[in-house]
Amino acid sequence: MFVDIRQDAAPALGDVRALGEGDHIYVFKDAKQRKDWTRYAVAIGHAVCNGASVSWLEGER
Template sequence: MTTHIITVTSAPALGDIRAAGPGDWVVVRCCATRREDFAKCWEAAGTALSRGARVGVLNLEEEEN
């Protein structure tokens, strides 16, 4: 079980996100929408979702701007 967290300043390798499956979490922080590569991250999260991973979007801007 692995948790992948995508923020404005950091993200795991896209291949690692795409390989996520049952039992894994992909957490997308709302601030991540400011990433230049956000569309690729979002696509990778969708692939993980289709493979059985849980994907969630969190709004915690007070921790990371």
């Protein structure tokens, strides 16, 4: 599965935490402007520990 995290759109936090091996998270530059960014950062950490991969993007995907 591929998911995007942006300032104006993101999957539910629980869905991000549940990601694992074979899943990929695209984090866009503006995602850090979300009011709940720290919660997403923790959820991304859980996903990475489960085997998900992450890409930090500067532009559009």
